[in-house]
Amino acid sequence: MNARLTGWDEQLGLRMIKATRDEVVAEYTIEPKHHQPYGIVHGGVHCSVVETVCSTGAGLDAMSRGYGVVGIENHTSFVRAVRSGRVTVRATPITRGRRSQLWEAVARDEEGHVVSTGRVRLLCLEENSDLAGEKLAARGK
Amino acid sequence: MNARLTGWDEQLGLRMIKATRDEVVAEYTIEPKHHQPYGIVHGGVHCSVVETVCSTGAGLDAMSRGYGVVGIENHTSFVRAVRSGRVTVRATPITRGRRSQLWEAVARDEEGHVVSTGRVRLLCLEENSDLAGEKLAARGK
Amino acid sequence: MNARLTGWDEQLGLRMIKATRDEVVAEYTIEPKHHQPYGIVHGGVHCSVVETVCSTGAGLDAMSRGYGVVGIENHTSFVRAVRSGRVTVRATPITRGRRSQLWEAVARDEEGHVVSTGRVRLLCLEENSDLAGEKLAARGK
Amino acid sequence: MNARLTGWDEQLGLRMIKATRDEVVAEYTIEPKHHQPYGIVHGGVHCSVVETVCSTGAGLDAMSRGYGVVGIENHTSFVRAVRSGRVTVRATPITRGRRSQLWEAVARDEEGHVVSTGRVRLLCLEENSDLAGEKLAARGK
Numbered sequence: 263m264n265a266r267l268t269g270w271d272e273q274l275g276l277r278m279i280k281a282t283r284d285e286v287v288a289e290y291t292i293e294p295k296h297h298q299p300y301g302i303v304h305g306g307v308h309c310s311v312v313e314t315v316c317s318t319g320a321g322l323d324a325m326s327r328g329y330g331v332v333g334i335e336n337h338t339s340f341v342r343a344v345r346s347g348r349v350t351v352r353a354t355p356i357t358r359g360r361r362s363q364l365w366e367a368v369a370r371d372e373e374g375h376v377v378s379t380g381r382v383r384l385l386c387l388e389e390n391s392d393l394a395g396e397k398l399a400a401r402g403k
Numbered sequence: 404m405n406a407r408l409t410g411w412d413e414q415l416g417l418r419m420i421k422a423t424r425d426e427v428v429a430e431y432t433i434e435p436k437h438h439q440p441y442g443i444v445h446g447g448v449h450c451s452v453v454e455t456v457c458s459t460g461a462g463l464d465a466m467s468r469g470y471g472v473v474g475i476e477n478h479t480s481f482v483r484a485v486r487s488g489r490v491t492v493r494a495t496p497i498t499r500g501r502r503s504q505l506w507e508a509v510a511r512d513e514e515g516h517v518v519s520t521g522r523v524r525l526l527c528l529e530e531n532s533d534l535a536g537e538k539l540a541a542r543g544k
Numbered sequence: 545m546n547a548r549l550t551g552w553d554e555q556l557g558l559r560m561i562k563a564t565r566d567e568v569v570a571e572y573t574i575e576p577k578h579h580q581p582y583g584i585v586h587g588g589v590h591c592s593v594v595e596t597v598c599s600t601g602a603g604l605d606a607m608s609r610g611y612g613v614v615g616i617e618n619h620t621s622f623v624r625a626v627r628s629g630r631v632t633v634r635a636t637p638i639t640r641g642r643r644s645q646l647w648e649a650v651a652r653d654e655e656g657h658v659v660s661t662g663r664v665r666l667l668c669l670e671e672n673s674d675l676a677g678e679k680l681a682a683r684g685k
Numbered sequence: 686m687n688a689r690l691t692g693w694d695e696q697l698g699l700r701m702i703k704a705t706r707d708e709v710v711a712e713y714t715i716e717p718k719h720h721q722p723y724g725i726v727h728g729g730v731h732c733s734v735v736e737t738v739c740s741t742g743a744g745l746d747a748m749s750r751g752y753g754v755v756g757i758e759n760h761t762s763f764v765r766a767v768r769s770g771r772v773t774v775r776a777t778p779i780t781r782g783r784r785s786q787l788w789e790a791v792a793r794d795e796e797g798h799v800v801s802t803g804r805v806r807l808l809c810l811e812e813n814s815d816l817a818g819e820k821l822a823a824r825g826k
Contacts (some may be wrong), residue, residue, distance in 0.1 A: 269438035270445035273414055297410035298458070302535050304411035305458070305474045305523070306451025313446040317439070333446045334644060335617050335665055337478040337760050339787055339804065341780045343535035356802060357764045361667055362616060364762055379779060381762065381804075382446070383617055383665065385643055394443050394484035475785060476758050476806055478619050480646055480663065482639045497661060498623045502808055503757060505621055520638060522621065522663075524758055524806065526784055551720035552727035555696055579692035580740070584817050586693035587740070587756045587805070588733025595728040599721070615728045619760040625817035664728070676725050676766035 271314050274307065279350075283323035286315040286353040286367075292346050302343040303377070308369060309338040312380035315353035316365035320384045323358050330391065330398045331363060331384040338380030347372050361386055412455055415448065420491075424464035427456040427494040427508075433487050443484040444518070449510060450479040453521035456494035457506035461525045464499050471532065471539045472504060472525040479521030488513050502527055553596050556589065561632075565605035568597040568635040568649075574628050584625040590651060590660035591620040597635035598647035598664035605640050606668055612680045613645060613666040620662030629654050643668055694737050697730065702773075706746035709738040709776040709790075715769050725766040731792060731801035732761040738776035739788035739805035746781050747809055753821045754786060754807040761803030770795050784809055 267276055275295075279287040288311065290296075298304040313336050320331045351369040363386065368379045391398045408417055416436075420428040429452065431437075439445040454477050461472045492510040504527065509520045532539045549558055557577075561569040570593065572578075580586040599615050606613045633651040645668065650661045673680045690699055698718075702710040711734065713719075721727040736759050743754045774792040786809065791802045814821045 269436060269440070270447055271439070273436050274447070295410060295414050298412070298455075299410070300471075300473075300534060300539070301537070302473075304451065305454040305477050306411055306415070306447065309450030309454065309477055309479065310445065310447025313450065314439075317446070330441075332441075332484065333481055334646075335478070335480050335619075336446050336450055337476070337617075337619065337804075338450065339476050339779070339806065340474055341787065343473065345535050345537075356762070356799065361669075364616075364764065376779065381760075383762065385667075387643075393441060394486050396442070396486075398441065475787075476760075478663075478758075478760065480638070480665065482646065497621070497658065502810075505623065505757075517638065522619075524621065526808075528784075551718060551722070552729055553721070555718050556729070577692060577696050580694070580737075581692070582753075582755075582816060582821065583819070586733065587736040587759050588693055588697070588729065591732030591736065591759055591761065592727065592729025595732065596721075599728070612723075614723075614766065615763055617760070617762050618728050618732055619758070620732065621758050622756055625755065627817050627819075675723060676768050678724070678768075680723065 270310065274310055276311065276314060281318050281322060283319060283326055286319040287350065288315050289348055289350040291348050292344065302345055305340055308340055308378035309336055309380065311351050311369060312336060312338050312367040313382055315351050315367050316382035317384060319353050319355060320363040320365055323363065324386055328389060329386045330389060331386055332393065333382050333384050335383040336380060338378055340378050342375055342377045344371055344377050349377060411451060415451055417452065417455060422459050422463060424460060424467055427460040428491065429456050430489055430491040432489050433485065443486055446481055449481055449519035450477055450521065452492050452510060453477060453479050453508040454523055456492050456508050457523035458525060460494050460496060461504040461506055465527055469530060470527045471530060472527055473534065474523050474525050476524040477521060479519055481519050483516055483518045485512055485518050490518060552592060556592055558593065558596060563600050563604060565601060565608055568601040569632065570597050571630055571632040573630050574626065584627055587622055590622055591618055591662065593633050593651060594618060594620050594649040594662035595664055597633050597649050599666060601635050601637060602645040602647055602666045605645065610671060611668045612671060613668055614675065615664050615666050617665040618662060620660055622660050624657055624659045626653055626659050631659060693733060697733055699734065699737060704741050704745060706742060706749055709742040710773065711738050712771055712773040714771050715767065725768055728763055731763055732759055732803065734774050734792060735759060735761050735790040735803035736805055738774050738790050740807060742776050742778060743786040743788055743807045746786065751812060752809045753812060754809055755816065756805050756807050758806040759803060761801055763801050765798055765800045767794055767800050772800060
């Protein structure tokens, strides 16, 4: 994986380990920028990572069929507060239909404890669909 | 509001406009760092902002009663893709019990269109509860 | 409203008070059949009522444009345990797009306290879409 | 399993196959009473079954430690429309803390296809906690 991440994924400091239409794995090392005021990882970080790995997998699947995807719902549960260390998150598909996909992601700390887990529902869009005023190119995410 | 935001809230570029135990309002201006690969705001940004405003309000309410709070569930819906401009988000409580709180947030663009909306469920914790190896101080978030 | 409810809505004992593409209101009187083992209304009842009122409104909106809808996500929060009395639930739209809709419902007891609240995300389907082996007729739900 | 189900579980026609603090399995046979107007299983049925199996497992776990539980959030995704046949649902824990639990359930048709899947977040309550005006007995659900 040598795709350089940009935008919000770069803010996250996320590193892609594996990305296929069947499984996506990424990791990040907790830094102070990931904290909320108590000094634990901010819930929004957990949601953001879930969003990226699920939509990356869904996008790769859709791209293989000439579609694009956009996320419509993100539901993330916070399981275990963490302050430091490396977090690894893995996404797998629950359903990959023609109209919609549902993916699930689980994030674990270095000891393998679940720290958060979430699901993302995505809509499949035809190539060249209008998306906030621009044409959608089906390029994997 | 002159509280300087730190950690993930600073990454977000969030500005607090109002923060009471009954209502929290914040805003941010969309920059390239907020984008996902299509050039629209990343779903994780929407979730993060919802998380911050809901937990700030819940924390202020809990603090007034000597408690702290931690988020346990964040469910955010993405309603309208946005590329640029200012987004304003407002959180209000649905329930503020002794054991748990539920808050709702709605984010709008400059024309007042809803761009995303979510709910955060939080647990109330007694002061000095253990939180990932440290004592919780009930200080508003 | 004199449409007789059938199937699961009949099991619920739901009475439709108002049903338009902008607002749906229904009510039921709590009976022992609605209880879980503690003697309070079962969470599944709260979810079911949210599902019906949101999808009724979404279906009416879609029908007016020649579409049908199917629910894909139901997220319901339980706010206040109730044992008896009449519960009134009201659904309103958050977004009604061409591809997808999002509706929200709030259920209240006779004193006006919120007892539960939820959101349903629905996919819009073209008339005659295949749905579990049969053709979809766009008829309002 | 010869515990006779009552209330909403009896309305569902649910049969408990296995119920321990680590895993709960139940099944039902689809009847017209489970349908929504299109003739497929109503989303509220999927939510209800998820609610029952998750809270049964959480309740058994809590009971073994002298607690009770109440559900606070149910998030169910509808994956595959079904009209008839037998549906089997299995719940497993994601986290079982002292304050809160999170369980997940997956429902499958007779061919093993996922038809729906959901998560329930529950609060742990001390025995004799007040619950809608009555004392909570820690008895497994």
